[in-house]
Amino acid sequence: MKRLPPLVLAAAAATLTLILAIYPEEGFRAARDGMRIFFEIVFPSLLPFFILSEILLGLGVVHFIGVLFEPLMRPLFNVPGEGAFVLSMGLAAGYPMDAVITAKFRRSGMCTRVEGERMLSFSNTADPIFLLQVTVRGRQGSTVGATPAVRSRRRGPRRRFD
Secondary structure, eight states: OOOOOHHHHHHHHHHHHHHHHHOHHHHHHHHHHHHHHIIIIIHHHHHHHHHHHHHHHHHTHHHHHHHHHHHHHHHHHSSOTTHHHHHHHHHHHOHHHHHHHHHHHHHHTSSOHHHHHHHHHHHOOOOHHHHHHHHHHHHHOOOSOHHHHHHHHHHOSOOOOO
């Protein structure tokens, strides 16, 4: 990928600064709305997955999963077996979660830098459960599980036919 010249980046930054100086109310409102969306919609959707991953790490389940999936993950992706945990949490929670877990594995020495990059390359996706939770929370204001809410809304009222 071709890098942008520093002059183009400086011009873009100066333009953005000028726009924010001319229209400070809109910039402040956009920043406030972005923070509100994050704390009211995105963060509550991710919190259960953060808690679950910490519990599983603390109980040693991740090590068990690593031993169990090492024969599959090493030849397939050339990562340690613990990469299966990263993949499963990434598929369940979406792209923020697998990046957090991979960084934690890297800091604790469970994987090398190259293995961490590989784990991110195959597990860092926008997944349906995360997108459903964020969408349902944002559109319906639901604070309960999103998947049952979407499922019941799609099905509509139940009717019995004898």
